[in-house]
Amino acid sequence: MIEIVYELIRNGLLQPLVSMLVPAAIEVQALYMLEILVKILAILIPVLFVVAYITYVERKVIGFIQGRIGPNRVGVFGLSVWGLGQPIADALKVIFKEIIIPSGSNKFLFIIAPVLSFAPSLAAWAVIPFSDTLVLADINAGLLYILALTSLAVYGVIIAGWASNSKYAFLGAMRSAAQIVSYEIAMGFALAGVLIAAGSLNLGDIVMAQDGSIIHWFWLPLFPLYVVYFISGVAETNRAPFDVAEGESEIVAGFHVEYSGMAFSIFFMAEYANMIMIAVLTSLLFCGGWLSPFQGIPVLGEPSIIWLLMKISFFLFLFLWFRATFPRYRYDQIMRLGWKVFIPITMVWVVVVAVLVVAQVGPWFN
Amino acid sequence: MIEQIVFYCFAAMLIFSAGMVVSMRNPVVSVLFLVLSFFSCAAIWLLLQAEFLAIVLILVYVGAVMVLFLFVVMMLDINMTVLREGFVKFLPVGIGVAVLMLISMGLIVGSSQFDIAAVASVAQHDPGYSNTKELGLALYTNYLYPFEIAGIILLVAIIAAISLTMRKPRTHKTPKPEKQVSVKRKDRVRLVKMKAEKE
Numbered sequence: 001m002i003e004i005v006y007e008l009i010r011n012g013l014l015q016p017l018v019s020m021l022v023p024a025a026i027e028v029q030a031l032y033m034l035e036i037l038v039k040i041l042a043i044l045i046p047v048l049f050v051v052a053y054i055t056y057v058e059r060k061v062i063g064f065i066q067g068r069i070g071p072n073r074v075g076v077f078g079l080s081v082w083g084l085g086q087p088i089a090d091a092l093k094v095i096f097k098e099i100i101i102p103s104g105s106n107k108f109l110f111i112i113a114p115v116l117s118f119a120p121s122l123a124a125w126a127v128i129p130f131s132d133t134l135v136l137a138d139i140n141a142g143l144l145y146i147l148a149l150t151s152l153a154v155y156g157v158i159i160a161g162w163a164s165n166s167k168y169a170f171l172g173a174m175r176s177a178a179q180i181v182s183y184e185i186a187m188g189f190a191l192a193g194v195l196i197a198a199g200s201l202n203l204g205d206i207v208m209a210q211d212g213s214i215i216h217w218f219w220l221p222l223f224p225l226y227v228v229y230f231i232s233g234v235a236e237t238n239r240a241p242f243d244v245a246e247g248e249s250e251i252v253a254g255f256h257v258e259y260s261g262m263a264f265s266i267f268f269m270a271e272y273a274n275m276i277m278i279a280v281l282t283s284l285l286f287c288g289g290w291l292s293p294f295q296g297i298p299v300l301g302e303p304s305i306i307w308l309l310m311k312i313s314f315f316l317f318l319f320l321w322f323r324a325t326f327p328r329y330r331y332d333q334i335m336r337l338g339w340k341v342f343i344p345i346t347m348v349w350v351v352v353v354a355v356l357v358v359a360q361v362g363p364w365f366n
Numbered sequence: 367m368i369e370q371i372v373f374y375c376f377a378a379m380l381i382f383s384a385g386m387v388v389s390m391r392n393p394v395v396s397v398l399f400l401v402l403s404f405f406s407c408a409a410i411w412l413l414l415q416a417e418f419l420a421i422v423l424i425l426v427y428v429g430a431v432m433v434l435f436l437f438v439v440m441m442l443d444i445n446m447t448v449l450r451e452g453f454v455k456f457l458p459v460g461i462g463v464a465v466l467m468l469i470s471m472g473l474i475v476g477s478s479q480f481d482i483a484a485v486a487s488v489a490q491h492d493p494g495y496s497n498t499k500e501l502g503l504a505l506y507t508n509y510l511y512p513f514e515i516a517g518i519i520l521l522v523a524i525i526a527a528i529s530l531t532m533r534k535p536r537t538h539k540t541p542k543p544e545k546q547v548s549v550k551r552k553d554r555v556r557l558v559k560m561k562a563e564k565e
Contacts, residue, residue, distance in 0.1 A: 029368075109395075140496045144421045151429025155401070158433070162394060162440050170440075177437050181430060201498055336543055 003133065010035065039136050043125050051272045052087040058320050059086075065324040097261035102165055105258070109163035114259070114266035117156020121273040124149040128280055129204040130305050131290045142203040143191055146281065150187075150236065153274060154180040157238070157245060157255045160267070164258035172254025175331060176238060176245035182338040183235040189346035190229035193222050193353045194285045197364070207289035212363065213301075214293040219286040221356060221364045224349045226286040228342045230315070233278035235334070237271060239319055241326035242334055249328075275319050276312070283311035373413055380406035393439045397432060404428050418498040 014034050022030040056071065060082075063070030074085040101107055127142040129135035139145065154177055161173020195201055197218055198209040210217045219226045235242040246254040256267045283289060290308040294300040329337070360366045383403040390396045404427050411420035505513050 106392075106395075109398075139417065141417050141421055141498055144418070144425065144498075148421050148425040148429060151425060151433075154429075154433055155436075158436055158440070159398070173440075174437070177433055181433055184429070332541075333543060 009038065014038065036136070040126075043128075043136060044122060047122070047125060047273065047276065048269075050276060051269050052091065054272050054276070054316060055090070055268075056084070056087045057316075058323070061317070061320045062324040065321070091265075094265040095262055099261040099263050100258075102258045104165040106163040106165075109159050110258075111263070113156050113160035113163055114263050114270070115156075116159060117153055118266050118270040118273065120149045120152040121270050121277055124277055127203060128284070129207065129289070130308060131303070132204060132208065134305070135204060138202070138204060141201045143195055143201045143206070143285075146203075147188060147191060150274070150277070151180075151184055153236075153270070156267070156270065160259070161255040164255075166258050168251045168253070168257045169255050171251050172245045172257070176255060179238075179242065179244065179334060179338070180236055182335060183232040183342070186228055186338060186342035186346050187232040187236065189343065189350055190222075190225040190232065191285070193225040193346065193350045194218060196350065196353050196357055197222060199357075203284055207284055207291065210288045210291060211295075212291075213295040214288070216295075216363060217286065217288040217291070218364075221361075222286065222349070222353060224345050225353075226282075228346050229286070230278070230282050230318070232338075232342065233282065234319065234322060235338070237274040237278060237319075239271070239275060240323035241329050243328060244331050244334065275316065279312045279315035279319070280308075282315050283308060287311050369413060373410065376406045376409040376413075379403075380410065393442070394436065397436050397439050400435075401428050401432050404432070415495075416497060418501055 014031060018027055018031045018034060060070040071083040071086040073080060074083055074089045075081050076085045101110055124146055126137045127135070127139055127145050129138070157176040157180075158173045161169045161171075161176070164170070194206060198206040200206060200209065238245045244250075244254075246256070251257070256264055259267065288307075289311075290305055291303050292301045292307050295303075357365045380403050383399045383406060386399040387396050387403065390399060404423060408420040408423045411417075411423065
C-alpha cells in the first residue's frame, strides 16, 4: 500500500522534477538525494504531528484519570470537537511569544541548547523500521546508533542549565546529568540482552527474530530486561515519576526555568519526541514490532504497520498513566534504583539469556 | 567525489575544533569543542567503513566520558587568567615536548603505513558485510588474552575509584530504603482506646 503510493510519487513527481531542473550527468545522484529527502519528510511530519497531539492526549487522559475534563474549548472552524484545536492554538501562542535571554548568560549556548536536545531525538528515527521493507537507513549497527543518539540528549539539558546562569537551572542540569548517565548503563545492558537473543544489531533482524506469535516475542524470555528497559526509558526522558530535572515543586522548572517562547517549546517537543522514541523501541525490541500477536490466524495474523502503531500507542499511554498516578521519586532513591537494583538485575539476566541462547531453549532460541 | 568532499569537510572541522579546544578561554566551551571534534572524527571513521568504531566513539566518549567531563568542569571555578600567566615561561618546554611527540608519532604511524600502496589495499565490502561481527570475532579469538587483561585492568580501576571515595567510616546518618519500604502500619501507628470524656 505505502510502497505503491511511494512509487507513484517517485515516478510521477520526483522523476520529472529532477530531469527538468538538473543536468543529465548528475541526474541519478540528484534523484537519490531527493528521494531520501522525501522519505525523511514522510517520517518527520507524522512524528511532529504526533508530538503536537500527544500533548493534547496527555492533558485529556490525565484529566479523565483525575476526574476532570481537560482542554475542551479550542475547536476547529467554530465547532468545539472535544478541544481538538488546542495544540494548534498552543503552537501559535508559543511562536509569537518573546524569547528572553537572561543577562549574564552565555548567549550562543543558551540558544543552541534546545536545538541540541531536539536534534538527536529526530535523527534517531533514521534507522527505525516500520515494516520489513519500510526503513530509511537499513544499517547493520542500528541498535548501537540508537543507543549513541539517545545518550546525546543529555547535552541539551546540561548546556541549558549551565548557560542560563541561574541556580535552579544549574541544579536541574546536575540532577539530569547524573540521572541519565546512571540509567544509560542499565539501558545498555538491557539492549545487550536483546542483541544476544536476536544475534543481530539490525533492528529489522531483531524484529524478525521474534517471528511466531505473542509468546515468541522477546518480552517473555527477556522479561526483567523488558521492564528495566521501559522504566529506564521513562527515567531517560525525564518523565514523571523521574522528573527531578524539572521538579516543579522543588526547583521551579529545573533546567528550562529561564526559557520562554519557542526555545522553551523546543525542549517540550524534544521530551515528547524522546517519549515516542522509547515507545517505538520497546515495541520493536520486546513486543515484535509490526508482527501480529495472533500470527497463524488468517486475516488477524498478517504483519502490518497497524500492529506497530497500536503497540506504540499502548506504551505512550503507559507514560501518561505513570504521570497521572505516581508521586515523584526522591532523588537518592532514583540513584539507588538505577545503580543498586536495575544494573544487577540486567547483569544477571544478560548471563541467563546467553545460557538460554547457547542451550537453544525453545520456543524462542531453537 | 562526494566522499572526498565529505572527508575534507569533516577533516577541516576536526582540525578547527581541535584547535578551538586548546585556544578557547572558557573551559566549558572547550569541552563542547572536544565533543565536536569527536563527532568529526567519527564521521571520518564512517567513511572508512568502520561503523562500529565510529558509533562506539560517540557512545562511549561523547555519551558518557564527555558528560562527566562537562559535569566536573562546570562545577569547578577555574580562573583562566592565573592559568595563562606562565605561558611565555613554559613555552620552550612545551615546544620541546610537542616536537618529541611529533617525532615519535611520525616514527610509529608515519608515511610508511599511510602511503598510496597501503591505502589502496583497503578492501571495499558489500553492504551485507558486518564490521561489528568481524571485530567481535577477532577480539574473542586472536586477541582474547589482551582483551581479558584490559577488562581486568578496568575492573581494578573501578574498584580503586570506589574505594577512594569510601575512605572514611560513615559517620552521618542516611536513610535505609529497605527498612523504609518494609515498615508496616502497626510499627508506626498506635491506636489508643479510651472512653469519651464528659465534663
